[in-house]
Amino acid sequence: MAWKSIGIFDSGVGGLTVLREIMHSLPQEDTLYFGDTARVPYGTKSPETVTRYACEIATFLMKRDIKLLVVACNTASAVALPTLKRLLTIPVVGVIEPGARRAALITRSGRIGVIGTAGTIRSSAYTRAIKRLKPEAEVLTRACPLFVPLAEEGWTDNQVARLTAHIYLQELKESDVDTLVLGCTHYPLLKPLIADVMGPDVILVDSAEETARTVAAILADKGLLRPPAERGNHNFFVTDIPAGFVRIGNRFLGGKLGDVFQVSLEEEVGMV
Amino acid sequence: MAWKSIGIFDSGVGGLTVLREIMHSLPQEDTLYFGDTARVPYGTKSPETVTRYACEIATFLMKRDIKLLVVACNTASAVALPTLKRLLTIPVVGVIEPGARRAALITRSGRIGVIGTAGTIRSSAYTRAIKRLKPEAEVLTRACPLFVPLAEEGWTDNQVARLTAHIYLQELKESDVDTLVLGCTHYPLLKPLIADVMGPDVILVDSAEETARTVAAILADKGLLRPPAERGNHNFFVTDIPAGFVRIGNRFLGGKLGDVFQVSLEEEVGMV
Numbered sequence: 001m002a003w004k005s006i007g008i009f010d011s012g013v014g015g016l017t018v019l020r021e022i023m024h025s026l027p028q029e030d031t032l033y034f035g036d037t038a039r040v041p042y043g044t045k046s047p048e049t050v051t052r053y054a055c056e057i058a059t060f061l062m063k064r065d066i067k068l069l070v071v072a073c074n075t076a077s078a079v080a081l082p083t084l085k086r087l088l089t090i091p092v093v094g095v096i097e098p099g100a101r102r103a104a105l106i107t108r109s110g111r112i113g114v115i116g117t118a119g120t121i122r123s124s125a126y127t128r129a130i131k132r133l134k135p136e137a138e139v140l141t142r143a144c145p146l147f148v149p150l151a152e153e154g155w156t157d158n159q160v161a162r163l164t165a166h167i168y169l170q171e172l173k174e175s176d177v178d179t180l181v182l183g184c185t186h187y188p189l190l191k192p193l194i195a196d197v198m199g200p201d202v203i204l205v206d207s208a209e210e211t212a213r214t215v216a217a218i219l220a221d222k223g224l225l226r227p228p229a230e231r232g233n234h235n236f237f238v239t240d241i242p243a244g245f246v247r248i249g250n251r252f253l254g255g256k257l258g259d260v261f262q263v264s265l266e267e268e269v270g271m272v
Numbered sequence: 273m274a275w276k277s278i279g280i281f282d283s284g285v286g287g288l289t290v291l292r293e294i295m296h297s298l299p300q301e302d303t304l305y306f307g308d309t310a311r312v313p314y315g316t317k318s319p320e321t322v323t324r325y326a327c328e329i330a331t332f333l334m335k336r337d338i339k340l341l342v343v344a345c346n347t348a349s350a351v352a353l354p355t356l357k358r359l360l361t362i363p364v365v366g367v368i369e370p371g372a373r374r375a376a377l378i379t380r381s382g383r384i385g386v387i388g389t390a391g392t393i394r395s396s397a398y399t400r401a402i403k404r405l406k407p408e409a410e411v412l413t414r415a416c417p418l419f420v421p422l423a424e425e426g427w428t429d430n431q432v433a434r435l436t437a438h439i440y441l442q443e444l445k446e447s448d449v450d451t452l453v454l455g456c457t458h459y460p461l462l463k464p465l466i467a468d469v470m471g472p473d474v475i476l477v478d479s480a481e482e483t484a485r486t487v488a489a490i491l492a493d494k495g496l497l498r499p500p501a502e503r504g505n506h507n508f509f510v511t512d513i514p515a516g517f518v519r520i521g522n523r524f525l526g527g528k529l530g531d532v533f534q535v536s537l538e539e540e541v542g543m544v
Binding site: 038039040044045049145146148149150152153159160163164167240241244 | 309310312321417418422425430436516
């Protein structure tokens with residue numbers, strides 16, 4: 001029997017933190033990662049545009065016969081998930097629902113903080129998802145636009161990163177949240193710093209980790225898990241020249257990035 | 273006689289610093305500004321992709337009968353200028369040549385620093401342009417990836433910006449450059465800070481200012497300047513929802529941004 005791959009996509013490198021967690025918890029699985037590096041970032045683009053991009057990428061990955069699709073991009077998860085779930089016959093997992101569920105589960109005070117890009121925070125997707133599960137929760141949000149460029153620059157623990165984290169997180173800290181959702185796939189790289197700034201009383205929810213758990217649970221439930229004795233292969237597709245993706249991606253995956261192929265969605269999906 | 277407009281384009285809001293200088297030195301001129309906000313940033317994309325985007329935008333603006341095209345984007349200036357000059361019948365002005373010319377002219381020591389995005393620095397476009405004019409010049413470059421998000425966040429003079437500037441500029445300062453080219457259209461917003469960090473002995477070359485001077489000189493030379501008694505109109509086109517462009521753009525233009533129209537290049541240029 002030929003085992004199918006898990007498809008994962010993001011606008012760029014950020015989703016690699018989700019892939020990392022999937023590789024960690026399901027090392028036997030083959031994965032296909034798609035980074036839309038020619039059109040990154042999605043956070044500043046309209047819901048219509050992002051949904052169109054997400055559908056093009058899903059079409060690309062479906063042609064390669066995946067068994068589950070992970071939308072490892074907060075913006076696309078916030079705006080394109082209903083459309084993707086309607087169009088596809090396989091399970092589709094976003095990054096927002098798993099993080100929101102975990103936060104709603106573990107909070108004691110009911111005061112939950114969420115940080116993300118300007119687009120994710122503006123969409124209120126986490127707030128809605130948390131309140132669906134726990135209507136009495138108080139959700140406090142804060143956009144942290146500099147965290148992504150800091151993570152990509154590799155400045156995850158210097159004075160600039162620390163000062164920036166203090167400015168962004170000050171208000172959430174003073175609001176006494178007991179749980180903080182890292183609502184952006186880049187943020188796990190800043191996790192030690194964020195944990196340090198927030199202090200030991202605040203539990204961080206890592207959306208990447210929670211998403212990987214959800215993927216494992218769904219595959220197990222459907223009997224689609226590959227035998228644990230196997231060793232997964234990992235392929236990467238990007239829409240622009242791979243150099244930048246490889247450089248930054250290796251930082252995300254700890255140097256374990258394999259072959260990266262540049263592809264054209266236009267040709268693939270029949271567009272000009 | 274109907275006076276034609278000056279066309280200006282950038283991948284996003286950055287080129288507004290160039291527009292601001294043009295409005296300042298040629299207040300009588302009509303302008304059409306195009307920000308490709310659906311596909312920003314260009315700095316991480318391949319030369320082929322950026323050249324294709326630049327040609328699409330030039331086609332859009334040419335249909336609106338412009339008399340001169342300003343490529344107010346360092347990445348596009350670095351990679352697409354020869355193609356645009358070959359295709360278009362009107363003058364095409366990039367942002368690299370004017371800044372390089374000014375730096376080559378005013379340096380006394382011959383040691384010139386250039387800062388820009390990773391893409392601009394990697395392209396060596398400023399170094400080549402300066403050395404064409406002054407082969408004996410020593411050009412020292414440094415990519416400053418966090419300057420753009422800092423400018424867009426409005427953090428142009430806080431401690432994070434100051435610390436970041438110190439880290440990025442330290443080496444150039446120690447190398448005793450006497451001239452520093454701000455090789456990115458966002459950087460004029462950080463000019464007071466950069467000047468402060470570099471000290472009074474280093475002259476900053478603002479590519480936006482120099483580009484506006486070049487535009488004025490070419491239009492004067494060709495007899496295409498509108499009479500100074502007139503008052504120019506300014507229109508803005510963007511490829512994604514205008515909200516973010518308007519918010520950040522007003523910071524760039526000092527609140528003077530007018531109507532912004534969202535357009536689709538795909539329909540316009542006959543693509544799907």
